[in-house]
Amino acid sequence: MTTSPLNALAARLESVEALDGPGRTAGRAVRGLIPDGAPKDVLSGAWLGHAVHPIMTDIPIGAWTSSVLLDWMGGKESRSASDRLILTGVLAAGATFATGWSDWADAEQRDPAVRRSGLVHAAVNATATALMIGSLLARKRGARGRGKLLSLAGSAALGTGGWLGGHLSYTLGAGVTAGAPAAGIQATATSGVA
Numbered sequence: 001m002t003t004s005p006l007n008a009l010a011a012r013l014e015s016v017e018a019l020d021g022p023g024r025t026a027g028r029a030v031r032g033l034i035p036d037g038a039p040k041d042v043l044s045g046a047w048l049g050h051a052v053h054p055i056m057t058d059i060p061i062g063a064w065t066s067s068v069l070l071d072w073m074g075g076k077e078s079r080s081a082s083d084r085l086i087l088t089g090v091l092a093a094g095a096t097f098a099t100g101w102s103d104w105a106d107a108e109q110r111d112p113a114v115r116r117s118g119l120v121h122a123a124v125n126a127t128a129t130a131l132m133i134g135s136l137l138a139r140k141r142g143a144r145g146r147g148k149l150l151s152l153a154g155s156a157a158l159g160t161g162g163w164l165g166g167h168l169s170y171t172l173g174a175g176v177t178a179g180a181p182a183a184g185i186q187a188t189a190t191s192g193v194a
Helices: 006-014 017-033 038-044 053-073 076-107 112-140 144-171 180-191
Strands: none
Touching: 006 112, 006 144, 017 076, 017 112, 038 076, 053 076, 053 112, 053 144, 076 112, 076 144, 112 144
16 A cells, blocks of 8 residues: 555644643533533444444535535535535534544543544634535625635635545544444354344
């Protein structure tokens, strides 16, 4: 497998110790806000057998990407649909943030690289969301051109945040564990018992 030049960028990000103070503070705050038990189980996906955050990210990513496509290829008749898609993504962003912060707050304690990358991942995705909110507001004020440009900028930030999320999961292994449900399924599958 070829090594991506982006890995060097990720390594530099992971070495920024200045992110540790804010990261630890944020992690403690999130763990204080989300107690163990039912709230944590809902946000972490215990009921599902795996993390909920990756599923939740599909909603804002899909809605915002679809909106950009309608903006640039759909014509005037798709303006209302594009605006509704931006709103859908903004509304879904709250639950997406909550599930991501919940997962990250557990992992950041064990791995400084996860702490640092995750903090930047959250900041970049918050920027994407702010740009999308700005886009929606501009559209409502009649500044559609500005709104379209803000959504393009938001999409660029979203792509960066998505890359960092992939790095967190696939390179650093954040949130990737073979918990009891997965282990039980694997044991059943290998034993031939259905």
